[in-house]
Amino acid sequence: MLVDADLHIHSRYSKAVSKTMTIPNLAENARFKGLSAVGSGDILNPKWEEELLRYARKVDGGTYERNGIRFLLTTEVEDERRVHHVLIFPDIGIVHEMRERLKEYSRDIETEGRPRVNLSAAEIADLANDLDVLIGPAHAFTPWTSLYKEYDSLKEAYGDAKIDFLELGLSADSEMADMIRAHHRLTYLSNSDAHSPMPHRLGREFNRFEVEEATFEEIRKAILRRGGRRIVLNAGLDPRLGKYHLTACSRCYTRYSLEEAKTYHWKCPKCGGRIKKGVRDRILELADTEERPKDRPPYLRLAPLAEIIAMVIDKGVGTKSVRLIWERFLREFRSEIRVLVDVPVRELAAVHGEVAKAVWAYRNGKLIVIPGGGGKYGEIKLPEEIRKAEVDELESVEIELPEEEKPGQRSITEFLGVAH
Structure with a gap:
């Protein structure tokens, strides 16, 4: 089976996170988004653990479920050099043991969602290896709290400790990360690092796993590429955004x-x-190969549906007007991922013609992208030629984007090999 999962989020116990980040809200919005599994986030925090156990039923040691959405036990920790790491736990008992071992190195492990730990990256990885916890660098390239903000290589950061994956972050994709040869042996995770349960944040990046069931053990096999389980798709923001x-x-x-x-x-x-x-410049500094692993899953660039709607009607993403149109699409087509990727444009047009045209432009690489930088997200704009066209005329619209605006990948229509 195919499982779409976002494995890095935060709870309301982390700094700068929405107070609406609760297990019931996460389960509801994950369903709207089209996700089957979500990382719990912040599981080392005792209060958040208590909420997960209260609102979700246990499936197995490392998997919990609410309203059909599976939660895996995950957290993010900050090391002594302010580098962030993602951990994925096999069961709640290991969470408790990790918490106890880290207590002497952390002042806030029982109060903060993302605890600060007075250990090196290598020491945290060694501890994770001892406890059979999956570990990898979080948002590996961002300039504030990432691996490549502080180090020039995996070896420099982790020494001889084993890491299991590398998280790409919102400003990088697989092609960019593969410019560093040492990454070729690693699985890439594309996660949202969501601080809000809203679907333009939750699942804005996700991983498509080919597994037998949405459980920790199956996801672990896929990350480690064992038993025929694997990641078949990384999906996330166009890095320019x-x-x-x-x-x-x-x-x-x-x-x-x-x-x-x-x-x-x-x-x-x-x-x-x-x-x-910027992430682009940092990767170019470290790049040492033009080759790509033959078994690397494709990376599909996405833009959240709410942002596309906001662009069309020229309103803020969080406004009632955007929300109402978004809800109409979800009532009709069940999930945001289906609207963005799968539903034919003519069917979308029955809900909102202008949004349907924008989705077509997004699918076919015809959106204008203004890249982000310095802490400001990039923006998307719809070419005027597409705004003026009728839905049935879109295929004949001729538009040539400036070289710097071209997406650098096949369109979604080409990517999936289907007609929309």
């Missing part, structure tokens, strides 16, 4: 080339703000 894709000022968001940023000593000449190195 990520907050840190390009090098830019973190205050006024002015973009700079890497050479310009170095010349200005990483201080914005326009406003005095700090210039943050």
Whole structure:
């Protein structure tokens, strides 16, 4: 069976996370999104563990269920150098043991959702290996709390400890990560790191697993590529939409080339703000190969449905107008993933013609993308030629995007080999 799963989220016990991040809300919105499984997030926090056990029933040691949505036991921890790591636990007993072992190294492990641990990356990985916990770097390329913010290689960070996967983060995709040869042996995870249960956050990146059931053991086999289980698709934001894709000022968001940023000593000449190195430039600094692993699953670039609707009607993503149109699509087609990828455009047009045209443009790589950087998400725009066209005329619309706007991958229609 195919299971769409988002394995990195947070609870309401983490800083800067919505108070609506609860197990019932997560289960409801995961269903709307089209996900079958979600990481619990923050499971080392005792209060969040209590809520999971209260609202979800146990399937097996590492899997819980609410309203048909499976929850796997996951967390994110911050090491002594402020690098973040994702952990996936085989059962609740191992969660308890990990919590006890980390207590002497952490002041906030029982109060914060994402605890700070006074251990190195290698020491945390060694502990995870001892307890048979899956571990990998979180959002490996982002410029604030990631592996490649602090280190130049996996070896430098983890030493001889084993890691099981690498999380891409919102500003990178598989093709970018594969420019570093040491990654070729690793499975990539594409997760949302959601701080809100809303479907334009939850599941904005997900993994499609080919497994027998949505359980920890089956997901573990897929991540480790054992027993015929595997990841068949990584899906996520177009990296250009990520907050840190390009090098830019973190205050006024002015973009700079890497050479310009170095010349200005990483201080914005326009406003005095700090210039943050973009993921694209960081990967190009470290790139050492043009080859790609033959068994690497494809990466499908997505944009959340609410953001497409907001673009069309020129309203904020969180407004009532966007929500009402989004709900109409979900009532008709059951999940956001189906609307974005599977449902024929003519059927979408029966709900909202302008949104249907935008989905067609997104599927066919015809959206204009303004890249993000410096902490500001990128933006999408619909070409005027498509706005003016009728739905039945879309295939004949001619539009040539500027070179920098081209998505760098096949369209979804080509990707899936089906006609929409």
